[in-house]
Amino acid sequence: MTGPATATGRPAEALPAPWALLAEVTHACPLHCPYCSNPLELVRKSAELSTDDWARVFAEAADLGVVQSHVSGGEPLLRPDLPEIVAAAHRAGVYTQLVTSGVGLTAARLDGLADAGLNSVQLSVQDAGRVGSDLIAGSASYTAKERAAEVIRASGLPFGLNVVLHRHNLDNLPEIIELGARWGAGRIELANTQFYGWALRNRGALLPTRDQLDRAKATVAAQRADGGPELVWVMPDYYEGLPKPCMGGWGMRSITVGPDGTALPCPAAYAIPDLAPPNVRDKSLSWIWTESAAFNAYRGTDWMTGPCDGCPRRETDFGGCRCQAYALTGDAARTDPACSLSPDHHLVRDPVGEAVQAPEPARPAPSAFVYRYPS
Ligand code: SF4
Numbered sequence: 397m398t399g400p401a402t403a404t405g406r407p408a409e410a411l412p413a414p415w416a417l418l419a420e421v422t423h424a425c426p427l428h429c430p431y432c433s434n435p436l437e438l439v440r441k442s443a444e445l446s447t448d449d450w451a452r453v454f455a456e457a458a459d460l461g462v463v464q465s466h467v468s469g470g471e472p473l474l475r476p477d478l479p480e481i482v483a484a485a486h487r488a489g490v491y492t493q494l495v496t497s498g499v500g501l502t503a504a505r506l507d508g509l510a511d512a513g514l515n516s517v518q519l520s521v522q523d524a525g526r527v528g529s530d531l532i533a534g535s536a537s538y539t540a541k542e543r544a545a546e547v548i549r550a551s552g553l554p555f556g557l558n559v560v561l562h563r564h565n566l567d568n569l570p571e572i573i574e575l576g577a578r579w580g581a582g583r584i585e586l587a588n589t590q591f592y593g594w595a596l597r598n599r600g601a602l603l604p605t606r607d608q609l610d611r612a613k614a615t616v617a618a619q620r621a622d623g624g625p626e627l628v629w630v631m632p633d634y635y636e637g638l639p640k641p642c643m644g645g646w647g648m649r650s651i652t653v654g655p656d657g658t659a660l661p662c663p664a665a666y667a668i669p670d671l672a673p674p675n676v677r678d679k680s681l682s683w684i685w686t687e688s689a690a691f692n693a694y695r696g697t698d699w700m701t702g703p704c705d706g707c708p709r710r711e712t713d714f715g716g717c718r719c720q721a722y723a724l725t726g727d728a729a730r731t732d733p734a735c736s737l738s739p740d741h742h743l744v745r746d747p748v749g750e751a752v753q754a755p756e757p758a759r760p761a762p763s764a765f766v767y768r769y770p771s
């Protein structure tokens with residue numbers, strides 16, 4: 397038996413259930429990272445969803461099959477109602493991880509969140525030391541992060557550290573891993589910069605050399621052999637000639653809900669102008685997942701043209717990242733330029749070549765970056 401047809405004629409039962417929700421509860425943040433994954437046009441506080449809206453989103457997400465969520469921002473601790481939001485997720489049976497810069501995380505606040513049902517915490521740090529971390533964050537935040545790490549460790553909640561890697565901190569990777577172990581993180585996500593939005597705007601300042609990446613890869617292999625925190629490391633697509641199956645394929649695993657209720661298959665998809673994303677204020681998450689044009693736009697392989705159409709990897713990487721295709725070519729339906737078979741591959745290959753030619757990085761001046769600020 398097949399279910400009701402969706403906007404694309406696909407039977408509803410043919411769709412996988414989403415299992416993850418990225419809940420961007422605010423775009424406000426005391427930091428200004430030049431690679432921030434928030435859109436260039438940040439949502440104002442006055443447009444944010446209410447506590448009740450988020451409770452409904454979590455209940456609908458759970459009904460759809462979502463089992464885990466990242467409660468993120470911006471800085472989610474800037475929402476005074478964060479315990480109520482976490483409690484709503486907990487009531488719905490959704491695992492919640494707080495994704496935080498650490499600024500504003502006191503023992504009392506974390507106790508309140510744990511009492512509300514928070515399951516784990518991911519803390520970000522920008523470099524292994526105060527000077528580098530504060531430079532990249534565009535704010536004096538390292539001391540707050542040190543204190544936050546103490547608070548998280550003392551809470552006993554599972555603790556992950558997230559570090560976005562680029563030209564100006566890759567050479568400090570041994571010290572970054574040592575910092576994570578010293579702070580008590582059980583897992584360290586070494587997230588090579590993805591060049592969308594703010595990071596694309598700062599690409600010239602952030603692109604690493606291949607030598608830096610090769611040294612970092614060797615460091616990760618050596619540290620894994622020595623034990624210690626779990627290390628998550630993926631080579632960046634710019635340097636592999638092969639795109640990533642972004643988000644496990646468009647509209648296949650995950651839903652992002654932004655601060656104003658905009659629902660997207662991927663946080664970077666804000667930038668695709670003709671997507672007309674639905675909003676949870678107007679439609680249920682079930683309708684958004686199964687029926688909306690935005691979630692169906694690049695699902696599966698039917699939308700593909702050459703060279704993806706007919707390529708043996710099309711069910712593996714789904715043609716790569718739609719947001720990267722749009723950001724670099726102006727057409728979200730083109731093959732991801734990270735792929736060496738893409739006719740647009742020079743849009744990735746040339747800047748990588750320039751980064752490789754550039755001298756080994758010295759500590760940059762703040763003027764090297766366009767920091768993330770509301771426009
Ligand atoms: S990447 Fe930096 S600026 Fe962006 S939300 Fe996270 S801490 Fe804030």
Ligand code: SF4
Nearest residue numbers: 704707709710715735
């Ligand atoms: S041509 Fe398309 S499907 Fe084939 S490897 Fe490149 S991006 Fe993937």
